[in-house]
Amino acid sequence: MPTHVALVRGINVGGRKLAMADFRRILGELGHTDVATYIQSGNAVLTSTEPDSTVVADGIAAALDRELGLAVPVVVLDRDEYARAVADNPYPAVEETPKLLHAVFRAAPIAQAEIDAVAQVVEAAREKTGVPDDATAVGRVLYLHLPEGLGRSELATRLLRPPFTKAPDGGGTARNWATVTTMQSMVEG
Template sequence: MTTTYAALLRGINVGGKKKVPMAELRNILEELGHGQVRTYLNSGNAVFTSASRDPDALAAELAAAIEERFGFEVACMVRTGPYLRSVLDACPFPAEELAGKQLHATFFAGPPVTAERFASIDASAYLPEEFRLGDQVLYLYAPDGLGTSQLAAALSRPGLLKGVDETSRNWNTVKALVEMTRAAGDAQAG
């Protein structure tokens, strides 16, 4: 029995740094013994199936393989298809009414992230931008986009997430990864 996963790589192919071609990422995942490997966009999103039941071990294995192949460290997170679906379903914002680039999900790895980490942020000072916490995910509504979001800058200030790896995806990407993991699971079942 295999499980369908999505790998989320942080900070690759941005500004010409940490280049990881998607064909190479697919090759690495296949060399690690994973099946039904597909990538999405050029920003470090991959879907695959694996017999492993340990997403953290898969993430560590992928990070080590990337470092061995390319000579630099990349933070990797691996999430199951059902987890991604739960992130989509639990969105506290009216996702269907918003443009996909107005809503973002920041995924966390490491110790549980609780509201206490963000107690120093006066959320009312950033309205109409808003954020909410979910299960190891932060939902961010930035009506003018992430690039100009003052709240996003406040949420990513040094020290706030000390000891926690994180990576963000816009809502269009989250929806695409949910669909890709569902399709891979359907193909596996068929």
């Protein structure tokens, strides 16, 4: 059976609570097996008879809304897509300090117009702050290299707000590199 990584956006922040026990229960009730969650931010590895990650994501999002009233975007990648996202990291030197690297997973490949907009935001943020923050889009992932961390990053602030969050997937969902690699270890089992 296909293995998937499910990433829920914006839970356990801003009043949107999702206990991981409830998340695992809902995933099981949807027919997914071998369900494992990681920390409290909506990360799960699961197997499913459904090979299409978009169908899996839509089912999870609908169940979270129906069961818990959580209308939140869900991004799902299959095993190969997730492994490719990890391998495609354009900032491998940062892996030693995973808090400086984040991956924003998107429901669909990032369009060229958005890639161009990201480049403009990178330039504007650097001009404003002098900090060499950077962002690179590869497929369905926007990688954020933030030398001074996420909390102080002008670039992250700009990219994690409208207009970038107006996409149907809410602009995707971000994970720090430590979480990304831990999830990869869970996938590899």
